[in-house]
Amino acid sequence: xTAQLSRRTALALGSVAAGAAVxxxxxxxxxxxxxxxxxxxxxxxxxxxxxxxAIGRAYRTAATAAGGTxxxxxxxxxxxxVVRTAVDTAADVVVEAYSVNKIAVATAVLDKVDRGLLSxxxxxxxxxxxxxxxxxxxxxxxxAYPSLVTVGHALAALxxxxxxxxxxxxxxxxxxxxxxxxLVDKGFPLTQVQPVANPNRFYLGTSTARSTHGILQxxxxxxxxxxxxxxxxxxxxRSPIAFTDGIRRTMSGDERARIATKAGWFDxxxxxxxxxxxxxxxxxxxxxxxxxxGQADPANFGATHPAVQARATMGRQFLDILGxxxxxxxxxxxxxxxxxxxxxx
Numbered sequence: 598x599t600a601q602l603s604r605r606t607a608l609a610l611g612s613v614a615a616g617a618a619v620x621x622x623x624x625x626x627x628x629x630x631x632x633x634x635x636x637x638x639x640x641x642x643x644x645x646x647x648x649x650x651a652i653g654r655a656y657r658t659a660a661t662a663a664g665g666t667x668x669x670x671x672x673x674x675x676x677x678x679v680v681r682t683a684v685d686t687a688a689d690v691v692v693e694a695y696s697v698n699k700i701a702v703a704t705a706v707l708d709k710v711d712r713g714l715l716s717x718x719x720x721x722x723x724x725x726x727x728x729x730x731x732x733x734x735x736x737x738x739x740x741a742y743p744s745l746v747t748v749g750h751a752l753a754a755l756x757x758x759x760x761x762x763x764x765x766x767x768x769x770x771x772x773x774x775x776x777x778x779x780l781v782d783k784g785f786p787l788t789q790v791q792p793v794a795n796p797n798r799f800y801l802g803t804s805t806a807r808s809t810h811g812i813l814q815x816x817x818x819x820x821x822x823x824x825x826x827x828x829x830x831x832x833x834x835r836s837p838i839a840f841t842d843g844i845r846r847t848m849s850g851d852e853r854a855r856i857a858t859k860a861g862w863f864d865x866x867x868x869x870x871x872x873x874x875x876x877x878x879x880x881x882x883x884x885x886x887x888x889x890x891g892q893a894d895p896a897n898f899g900a901t902h903p904a905v906q907a908r909a910t911m912g913r914q915f916l917d918i919l920g921x922x923x924x925x926x927x928x929x930x931x932x933x934x935x936x937x938x939x940x941x942x
Contacts (some may be wrong), residue, residue, distance in 0.1 A: 599634075645675030648922045652683040652883065660686075663907035665866070665891035668692050670806040672884050673919075674876075680814075682872060683883075687806075690887045691787060694804040695861030696759045697869045700812060700834075701788045701804070701811040702767050703752050705776040707826040708783070710748070715770055716748035727765050734760025744789040749829075756833045756859060759840070771841070773799035783821065785812055801861070808872045809886040813857075817873050831857050832870065843870045843905055844885070844912035852916060866895030868904040874915060882919055 652673055660667045670688035673681045692703075709715040725742040748770060755763035771779075773792035780788050784844055787808040791800035815821035816830060833839065834857035837850065843860050845853045858872030869888040876882035892903040898908070905907070 659907040663903040698859040732761030736762035768797040842910040846909035
């Protein structure tokens with residue numbers, strides 16, 4: 598998406614935020630709490646409270662450096678099973694969620710799959726009229742319509758490359774009012790798409806940091822969707838082609854594979870990202886939802902936007918803090934899912 602796209606189009610379709618650069622590591626944050634840098638085998642295991650404090654400090658430092666307004670909610674799950682709040686910054690303010698709300702859209706579609714009203718292999722027609730010219734993603738690059746794709750294909754494009762046209766395809770099988778009612782029924786009335794005259798189209802709408810965080814926690818807990826739909830959604834959000842700037846930017850492939858994430862951005866300067874960091878056992882260790890507005894350089898959709906840089910810094914630090922708490926870097930303890938690489942043919 599370029600800055601020339603209208604606000605109406607971009608809000609209706611959404612897009613992911615682009616790149617970020619690393620700035621610093623997390624070791625000093627825990628060192629202040631009486632530990633040594635992550636990766637040292639003799640590192641004492643800090644208490645969950647100290648980990649939570651370190652996560653909060655890393656967030657505040659990076660967000661302050663980026664400037665602007667932040668609406669965020671971040672929690673850390675301790676070994677005792679207690680989830681503690683590390684960051685609560687205007688977490689109940691309703692904000693434009695941009696493409697972060699594509700998680701909510703996918704949730705509604707998958708809920709219909711769970712109820713037998715849809716199937717992932719059900720086909721949807723992609724007409725030339727529904728494709729967004731010049732939009733983000735892959736459908737606008739095809740150039741050969743009409744064509745057919747499955748619901749699963751549309752969801753994968755929606756959540757990985759944040760495809761604009763995939764939003765409209767989801768609207769064909771889950772109208773706006775139905776999406777909103779599903780979210781209300783699941784306990785998330787503050788996360789809603791914005792209906793328009795055409796019932797099958799909508800703006801991506803609004804949420805709060807706490808509500809988006811709650812959706813992610815329910816997803817990880819297996820209470821949001823069926824086991825199969827939960828696995829599908831988390832697999833897509835953790836895939837190698839899911840958003841790799843922001844939180845996952847300065848991580849190895851194994852590290853990225855432990856993080857389910859979705860980002861959103863717009864040319865009014867809004868930037869957001871929400872997701873889950875999983876620990877060595879596969880349990881959710883840290884859940885984050887961050888929306889920011891008003892940073893400098895709002896027309897910059899690349900790696901150097903201040904908010905995206907800040908999230909990259911946070912992501913690296915969060916992972917290092919959690920690794921130090923576990924006594925060893927988490928990436929060593931948990932390998933990425935097996936990938937079958939090809940070289941053509």
